[in-house]
Amino acid sequence: MSGRLVVCPTPIGNLEDVTLRVLSALREADVIACEDTRRTRVLLERYGASGELVPYHEHNERRQAAELVERMRRGGTVALVSDAGMPLVSDPGYVLVRACVAAGVAVEVLPGPSAALAALVASALPA
Numbered sequence: 001m002s003g004r005l006v007v008c009p010t011p012i013g014n015l016e017d018v019t020l021r022v023l024s025a026l027r028e029a030d031v032i033a034c035e036d037t038r039r040t041r042v043l044l045e046r047y048g049a050s051g052e053l054v055p056y057h058e059h060n061e062r063r064q065a066a067e068l069v070e071r072m073r074r075g076g077t078v079a080l081v082s083d084a085g086m087p088l089v090s091d092p093g094y095v096l097v098r099a100c101v102a103a104g105v106a107v108e109v110l111p112g113p114s115a116a117l118a119a120l121v122a123s124a125l126p127a
Helices: 020-028 037-046 061-073 094-103 115-123
Strands: 004-007 031-034 052-055 077-081 106-109
Touching: 004 061, 004 094, 020 077, 031 037, 031 061, 037 052, 052 061, 061 077, 061 094, 094 106
Parallel strands: 004 077, 004 106, 031 052, 031 077
Antiparallel strands: none
């Protein structure tokens, strides 16, 4: 049985901006890899979700990526979140996604908030 990685964007500034799909993914994940467990715990507690939180940040991502890929190869589902916004965009995650692709582990990316798009809309420039 093969597991998967679900890349989950988190709200930028307002916890009510989280999507239903992200909440579902966080509730269903066997483990949640997060930049800061304290910040992710606030989001999970707000919506009654729980799960095993594993620190995943720039100081441990190479070691953690190998361990997380092994869990997924054994059938586990890992949700990847950053403190705010989309993982991999100025946040950790690249090493884990590359390791999943190399190991043949499925990667699902959920849509979500984009600071760049919000700034473009707020600028009133023609898009």
